[in-house]
Amino acid sequence: MRSKGQGDAIFKGVTLFFSLSIFALTAWIGWELFKNSKLPMEKFGFGFLWEQVWDPVREEYGALPFIYGTVVSSMLALAIAVPLGLGVAVFLYELAPPGIGNAIAFLTELLAAIPSVVYGLIGVFVLVPVMRKAGAPYGVGMLTAGIILSVMILPFIATISREIFKTVPQTLKESAMSLGATRWEVLRMVTIPFSFSGILGSVFLALGRALGETMAVTMVIGNRPEIRFSLFEPGYTMAAVIANEFTEATSDLYVQTLIQVGLVLFFITIVVNGIARYLIHKVAKQAEVVA
């Protein structure tokens, strides 16, 4: 009896240690990024966040074009992938005959397993010519990057949402049906509201992936550090500029500025996830009240 209690305590201790190490790791990453970007902080201050010049020769750096590119390309990806992913999830859960449903589910999951450089190649060789025919002057650009990203994050939204739909109690749906609700009404009034927080969670998980995606984006976005409002024009993202310029960055200021770009990306990711947590929390509470 006693040894069993001890085992539990050890188990608790070990798991607690593992959980806390996640905190420690996150804090440590943040600290290292912060500590290694002192030079640009002293030189540019917060102006770094809204300056638009990126000139490694004169060592003048501003991150706004990269922040803009990261946020816009990710939002474009979400705008395409959220309706598409939810549509896939609803079809798989509600409508598809089992054979077809499983095949599509498998293929959707397969999309998540394709390496991002392969997406980049598909982008360069298939999507870019199509975009050029569609009117984009270069083919590469913000919209091209958004479309490639949307395919990459689609499986996150589709598969997670489908799993969440499965958690909707059958009794709830059956009672709605017994009151005369159609399939669409059950979906709209029972299934989606019940799983809303989970869907939101999947969307933010997908957004996290989109914000940090590097290889596929740099291959199709055009890598131009300028803010252009046309989505056909080229842009640049934070992850892409780090990957592109880090190996040949020679001066300390240059290296540290790239690390600082990483710090900004880290912060944006944390803020996005924080908002996600908050929304999910809020929705979950509402659901409790309704229930």
Add this chain to the structure above:
Amino acid sequence: MKRFISITAAAGLLLGLTATAKSAGGILINGAGATFPYPIYSKWFDEYHKLRPEYKFNYQSIGSGGGIRQITAGTVDFGASDGPMTDSQMESAPGYLYHIPTVLGAVVPTYNIEGVGETLNFTPKALAGIFLGSIKTWDHPEIKSANPGASIPSKPIVVVHRSDGSGTTYIWVDYLAKISPEWAAKVGRGTSVAWPVGLGGKGNEGVAGLVKQTPNSIGYVELIYAKHNDISYGKVRNKAGKFVAADLDSVSAAARAKMPSDFRVSITDSPDPEAYPASGFTWLLVYRKQKDPVKGKALVDFLNWMLEEGQKSAGELGYAPLPPVVNGMVRNTVRKIEVK
């Protein structure tokens, strides 16, 4: 930064230790740096290992910037770079670093213009204008007058450049800075620059890919990359006024210029009448005072072999060998390396 270096150093040490264990009693010499000469360096190290099995060279192509950082931090036995170190970088190194030129490379303009199949001639003014964005269409007089026979369309020019920092970019913009005061003032020289116009492609393959796909575009790639992939490229008018295509001879000829004794020099826009103007050295970075006598001797032995036998095999891979005058000067420098 210090922490970062120490982590890299620790990782390097770990790599070094495991590699030493594997080579069982042999002498392992570690180096890191430029990606451009990687194919020829790995060939040399391989050949030299066959010749002298007790020496094993390990080279990691992490980029010139990384090479300079690592040799300065002392985590490798030699560095390699496509661009000379700046004075402040030289000062921050713990000892004097020799720049040892090994081979020459060149950067060539490659283009994809509707209806143009022949080799185009480019004047320095045309190239500077195109990359500055002041020449906007292909039928600009500066381009047309250099290519009387070609039917050049009146289409807007799409410029493609490297998005990643690279020695290739350094040679290209260094050339543009020499021939165009406007470029020197507005953009300047560096492994990455603030491009006035154009799209960025990652690596030679990224630039070549974009050029191939985008009608009426122009970009620049390494000569070797262009040769290995059968990409056609234009001729450039050199300082003597002759349109020259880049090849081993014209690139080698670029180094037949007045040479400072430390070799920290750009040889773009060479005055030699046969020279291809967008050419450049790539260097090994070696400390004058070698701390480890065994490794130091191995390095000096290798450098001497490289200057004799190594140079002969450079051409096969598309790298231009050092011209005899420069080769002699480099030998003198290698002699000055102090091994205790």
